[in-house]
Amino acid sequence: MIETRDIWFSYGDREVLKGLNFMARQSEVTVVMGKNGAGKTTLLLHLNGLLRPKKGEVRLNGVRVSYDKRALFELRKKVALVFQNPDDQIIAPTVWEEVAFGPANAGLNLENAKRALKLVGLEGYEERLCSQLSGGEKKRLSIADAIAMDPDFVVMDEPTAGLDQPGFDSIVELILMLRELGKGVVIATHDLELATKVGDRFYYLDAGRVVYEGESIDYRLAKRLGIRGFAGMIMIASTTDTSVEQIVNFNGDSEHEILEKTLKAVLKAYRGESVLLKTGEGFIEGIRRILEGLK
Ligand SMILES: Nc1ncnc2c1ncn2[C@@H]1O[C@H](COP(=O)(O)OP(=O)(O)OP(=O)(O)O)[C@@H](O)[C@H]1O
Ligand SMILES: [Mg+2]
Structure with missing residues (x-):
């Protein structure tokens, strides 16, 4: 040690x-x-x-x-x-x-x-x-x-x-x-x-x-x-589980792929699994709205 x-x-x-x-x-x-x-x-x-x-x-x-x-x-x-x-x-x-x-x-x-x-x-x-x-x-x-x-x-x-x-x-x-x-x-x-x-x-x-x-x-x-790499990200996680099982990265994906990945990630988070979305601010706002809708 x-x-x-x-x-x-x-x-x-x-x-x-x-x-x-x-x-x-x-x-x-x-x-x-x-x-x-x-x-x-x-x-x-x-x-x-x-x-x-x-x-x-x-x-x-x-x-x-x-x-x-x-x-x-x-x-x-x-x-x-x-x-x-x-x-x-x-x-x-x-x-x-x-x-x-x-x-x-x-x-x-x-x-x-x-x-x-x-x-x-x-x-x-x-x-x-x-x-x-x-x-x-x-x-x-x-x-x-x-x-x-x-x-x-x-x-x-x-x-x-x-x-x-x-x-x-x-x-x-x-x-x-x-x-x-x-x-x-x-x-x-x-x-x-x-x-x-x-x-x-x-x-x-x-x-x-x-x-x-x-x-x-x-x-x-x-x-x-302000640790770099964290700026444009959001974690959607259940309050009891803060470990991250999966990182969803949208870099270089087509719009269709992005939509599919997002839906899967949001559903996972909704089920109480931890998901980290690696994306930009605009996208985060969109996700926030989707989550509001799910409440
Ligand atoms: N040889 C040196 N002489 C004077 N100041 C120094 C010296 N080396 C580092 N510093 C100062 O000490 C502080 C800490 O520097 P350090 O290199 O340990 O940071 P760091 O966390 O590794 O940063 P980075 O992410 O940029 O690599 C900084 O303010 C830096 O300017
Ligand atoms: Mg250094």
């Missing part, structure tokens, strides 16, 4: 984390959400000791992290961080040199590096130049860097930003696989679809504080906080 207890952090005199308590377990995916500048990246940087809290403490498996060289080395073997921008992370010329760098440095078996490349689908890319990989491939390589250290926790900052659908799908698959392997995965994201697909526990940060913590996504609060 990795935890922060009442951590405070400021860049210069700009206070960014204000008494933040956070906890992530192995075999779970913990999702951190919040609008730009809420402090997500700053929190993540504390989890592997890249930043040190001004006050409060970070604990790994109940043991307080001390910040001497040796403790940090051990911490970073257990908690691997994947940066938002792979170019900030990738340092070696070729794919193999890149993925083998960490394990070689830590005196680990290079089999780990091989396995990591395979896991992210970059087997056969060993001799390729990192600079010539696509954005999605670079992203997967930066995740391979982390996995190659065989850590207990993989911490990822915005893992799906800038990816297309296959890129997104491969990240989802990878995250679920890491969970299956018993790793704790921590992600900071603005991506509602990702959060819904992989999240076991959710934190919302706002101005350096935790304002929500729970095992399901609170869509209303997320919308109120």
Whole structure:
């Protein structure tokens, strides 16, 4: 388990984390959400000791992290961080040199590096130049860097930003696989679809504080906080059941398909099942009217 207890952090005199308590377990995916500048990246940087809290403490498996060289080395073997921008992370010329760098440095078996490349689908890319990989491939390589250290926790900052659908799908698959392997995965994201697909526990940060913590996504609060991806949405749910079984997405559908999906969704909601409609404001108004009519 990795935890922060009442951590405070400021860049210069700009206070960014204000008494933040956070906890992530192995075999779970913990999702951190919040609008730009809420402090997500700053929190993540504390989890592997890249930043040190001004006050409060970070604990790994109940043991307080001390910040001497040796403790940090051990911490970073257990908690691997994947940066938002792979170019900030990738340092070696070729794919193999890149993925083998960490394990070689830590005196680990290079089999780990091989396995990591395979896991992210970059087997056969060993001799390729990192600079010539696509954005999605670079992203997967930066995740391979982390996995190659065989850590207990993989911490990822915005893992799906800038990816297309296959890129997104491969990240989802990878995250679920890491969970299956018993790793704790921590992600900071603005991506509602990702959060819904992989999240076991959710934190919302706002101005350096935790304002929500729970095992399901609170869509209303997320919308109120201005978390992107929630702005044009509405959840129709029974008052007793706030979990979301299904997301109905209208993007790219024909009018006929939209009508059919809407009716099905509304009927489901009327039966007391939870449905999330992913749509725009005008549409929401229409749905509201339909629901009024059903009352
Ligand atoms: N190196 C830095 N020096 C000074 N201020 C910083 C630095 N890094 C971040 N900040 C400030 O700290 C606050 C929190 O930033 P952080 O990057 O943690 O937010 P975030 O939640 O990750 O946002 P985003 O969604 O945009 O990635 C912001 O106001 C930001 O401007
Ligand atoms: Mg960030």
